[in-house]
Amino acid sequence: MHLRTDLRLENVTLSAGSSVVLKGVSLQTSLAGITLLSGRNGTGKTTLLRALLGLDKPSHGSIFLRNAVPEDIRKDVGYMPQSIGDAALAIPAFSHVLNAVGGACWGLPFHWRARRREAERVLKLTGARVFAHRPLGALSGGERQRIGLAQALIGAPELLFLDEPLAGLDHGAQNEIISLLCELSRNLGIGVLMTSHETSSLKDVVSRTLLLEGGHLRARI
Template sequence: MSLVSFEGVTLELGGRTILSDVGFDIEPGEFVGLLGPNGAGKTTLLRAILGLVRPRAGRILVDGRDAARGQRAVGYMPQVRGSADLRWTGWDFVASAAGGHRWGLPRLDAAGKAEVAWALDTVGATALARRPLGELSGGERQRLLLSQALLGRPRLLLLDEPLISLDPAHQRGVVELVARLGRELGLGVLFSAHELNPLMGAIDRVLYVGRGRAVLGTVDAVITGPVLSRLYGSPIEVVRTGRRIFVMAGDTEVEGEAHRHDHHGHAEHHHAGL
């Protein structure tokens, strides 16, 4: 049984069609990179899997059940973060999401405390438990956010642009950590990013969205000029140099431009709560 199934799904947001009659399946334990032009609807697709956006038509199944809010099978690392007290420790931050709570400090029983300790240890963040958030680097905070997503021991991890604002070294660290968790815990991973190259070597397949369509397949099958030209709606050339792939529109690297654009605050931001 597939971990995620889209069956003839149409998604709309604010009167605009995001996806139209889309179908694909993500298998258990699979690491899928989610890419597409700026504003193509990557965040909306993730929110639909979470049950936060209902399909206009079609059906979304997650672990064999209709997508719905609060499914324990799904762990989510959002692009837009809530605000947290920078005096909180790493433990406080992760515990704030335990038991369905968010941005509050619940009273945890022994089982709840054990779950927080497990989530911190699993991502190698136990040493961060006593440190204040204000003293942590961006990469260290990402580890804590990933710990939050692991609470409840999901079968599927959804990550919305976790590489934004990280330098290349920290990007590699996040991708390698997520890939390791996927292997060791048997997790399916849907990892949204603006650029393919940081995910190379980790992903099994790529899900590319654009102009209401979605194409899922291997990198070699999807990252081609003809496929991406249809998704972008303009001529696209794919240039391969060694292990790196560049998606070009004329002389412009479209993925790189999208990343710089979003970095200045004009990304597709949709607030989500679980």
């Protein structure tokens, strides 16, 4: 089966401060299934994710997602950062997701019923409705990640970019999140690109690994 090219880099140089993340890198790959972006601490995985979202700019070269520049396809990409700000921890999880729906808007009518339906839809997808009435700060790490995933799923994106979704979770919670990601990818056809240091937990489920090391990015199937 032929897999389309979801990600294409053309002679990309990217830096984070004085550190070089990518140095003249060209690469093309599918992001179907689950793709692991791996690398040691400090190699710039978060910076690369942000560049793929169009939030950080390369100093040279071009980045394409599905033959479009990241800014033009942003509504088709859901993003979950490493952590939720402390100011959000006191509010109910449902309100957090509802606010995100209103902020993103993604073509929905700006009406509270439409916003509420979308919030309920994504919470159901991630199995988070049962605890969505509780404050974010009262949730376990795994529950909080489900809320983050729900927020990333607003607007039915075709790609999900997740920054360390397994960090700080015990083994059981990690397995639950991995199973959820596999289910979302399989049932909804979403391509998942995630950073993680938990390579042993993911080895049996990833479709490919992108290894970031020394300014180079290499794809391993």
